[in-house]
Amino acid sequence: MFDDRIDAGARLAARLGGTPHADALVLGLPRGGVPVSAVVAEELGAPLDVIVVRKLGVPWQPEVAMGAIAEGDARVIDQRLLEQLRVPPMIVTEVEARERRTLDDRLALLRRGRAAESLAGRTAIVVDDGLATGSTAEAACRAARARGAARVVLAAPVGPRDAASRVPSADEVVVAETPADFHAVGQAYRDFSPVSEEEVVLLLDDARRRAAGESWRRMVGIRSADVTVTTATGGLRGILAAPEDAVGAVVFAHGSGSSRHSPRNRVVAQTLQRAGFATLVLDLLSVSEEEHRENVFDIPLLGSRLVDAVTWVGGHGWTRALPIGLFGASTGAGAALWAAAEPDCPVLAVVSRGGRPDLAGARLADVDCPVLLVVGGADAPTLQFNQAARQALGDRCRMVVVPDATHLFEEPGALAEVAMLARDWFVRHLAAVRPDAPGPGAP
Template identity: 55%
Template sequence: MGIFEDRVDAGRQLGLRLAHLRGRDAVVLGLPRGGVPLAFEVAAALDAPLDVIVVRKLGVPFQPELAMGAIGEDGAYALDQRVLSVISVKQEDLRAVEQRERRLLDDRVARFRAGRTRFDLNGRIAVIVDDGIATGSTARVACSIARKRGAARVILAVPVASAEVLATMTEPDDVVCLATPRHLTAVGHYYRDFSPTADDEVVRLLHAAAERLHRAPSTARSNGLDEDVQIPSEEALLQGHLHLPEPAAGVVVFAHGSGSGRHSPRNQFVASRLQRAGLGTLLLDLLSPGEELNRANVFNIELLARRLTAATDWLGSRQETTSSSVGYFGASTGAGAALWAAAEQGAQIRAVVSRGGRPDLAGARLALVRAPTLLIVGSADHGVIELNRQAQTLMRCPNRLDLVQGATHLFEEPGTLEEAAILATDWFVQYLLPGQGGRAAEASDE
């Protein structure tokens, strides 16, 4: 029945629905463990801090998956009277379950908050994220905790929840839910992959989100460069725009597709998100205006790759970027050129992202690419999906294919380009900025 690929996919979709909260002083709070991977995606979409509210379900002694209540940090406690009215539980059994779960809760609080202080919720918007709601016990307790900590507004965000349960919830000010079946038997039925989330994964995601937040203000204060540049190549003088934070630990070079260049609104949008994450960007015109008149040049992948190589060598010759890690972002035919150039330059290129790309145009050179490569394709771009899958069979580098739901080739549908930009940012942060965590560590060698 799964309608979400996994928790990451569900989190991205929630992030798009919550995009109106960006810049509105929100804190995203994941419910460990399963809610944290979703909350990580939501926090990325909102450029918001990520924290946890630790809660534990109180399972019925002889049916542990059925919640009869929940406990949380700061002594929070709630019982589900509807469940207790139909299932008889002795007081001593209830106390035994609570004591056991309280010990587990305290252990998790100590682990998840080791070296971290809780984010202040006073006067802020608390966005509480879980992977789904069956009985609602843990969600109710989490909302109560956020309210007691001073949140001005509490929003509960989940991919799937029982419509009946949601109708009875008064704790949050607002609920964002993507699917509300009338009868929900198990949250996991709505995911194709509902693998358990480990404590180590929760800690890693919290660390990665903290690092992402730490970079943002330093980038805003940056005294780096933001200027038009000219880059010599064998056949032409390439026009470009270079944006560098200070220091410039990583730079992403853009390889445009057919009919676009450094002024492409789509590429500029992606570049702006990369810049907010602390990355430098180099937007290029790989063809001169005269060369663009010859349609064959758009598909001259070898020519475009040579010019990407020239731009990379130029970055290596500049004092500001001589030690920077370099990645390629390619769109359409530019993706083929990016992979061709990456194969030629070996380990010098640290990461490649293709958006709606034609990696197949790199041909046999795909097997020579060593840079971890992310292929992003719209789910409605059927022909290009197949070309990307064929390209994957030739690749020997760590790689992953991500589908953006509802997107066509140009990602013109609302929210789809933004989702592609988030995916690209996560990938480049992982591989170009030292010491950063992110989902890209999960890339598989296919």
């Protein structure tokens, strides 16, 4: 059993590592196949791209695939199933047209205006997080061949024992595990959480930066632990994660209605980790404290706890002596700036996501580190609050407006934009500081 898709990718890469892949292009199937393929590409030293496939579901039984399509004109139809279910050709055409529009929209989002990597004369390694019926994998392999691949390898961490027969367009099928009792891909994973479009966008961006020669941390080897952070007013529960040889640490301060388990926090934190930063995502209030609304807006209380958390990070074995930044959202942004204004608080940079930096009030004038305010263009009230805070912060502040994004940045690609902006800000203002190497430690 695999711990998660990262573990699955590492084990699949080990199976693929015995064959030369000097000319290979790794192609992940969004969404679940991309985290697996990112590790495979990293371990093989190959570039990464996506190959988008859409299942054609039977309208009255959407979970049943009557075929699949991929970018280009690749198409797989289960003719026998169509006859069994008596699906009229007109219905197939309507479903295919709808899915083709969705496929094109997804390609535009994931590639962000970049052209597809050339496959002419190369080996295409098509990767998914598992192989079930084989229809999507077959469509992907056909699409890779149509793009000019000289050789097509289908690779998956888990699948049935007859996997090769289900993907006839592949020259080779590599499946790391083929359990006798295989029924579904998810059964092979301890953590089979859904993968968001934002995570796919960010993994592709990381791969492009790595291919361009930028220093980047490996996806494997990032350690994580649940921790209790000691403060003057009690313990705070958090999640600490750190890559080996981290170049900095970022403490997250979220607002009400969120927690250390927030998927939005996770997306940004993982992006920072892959850029070399340790992250501490913690709850500044206990569950019972959050029930009292006044605590959510008690910026001095939240800010003082954040100062204590920064001190804790500075003394922890995984993060000792690292330069520290703060990432705040909602009221957490006000707390982050309140903490950064504290005379002895060693914060070197702050990023606010859809936050309320104005809640730091008069203390904004005492903040002397670089501050990035990221606001949604469709979030008019928050935009006004941030414009006021920007004026108070002066030249040390930059504000970026993400077009059409609302308060939670739930629009396609919006959260990925936030994560990339935060990553680049901390790379500029934290990674340039050369800390002493952190010593070994335990949570």
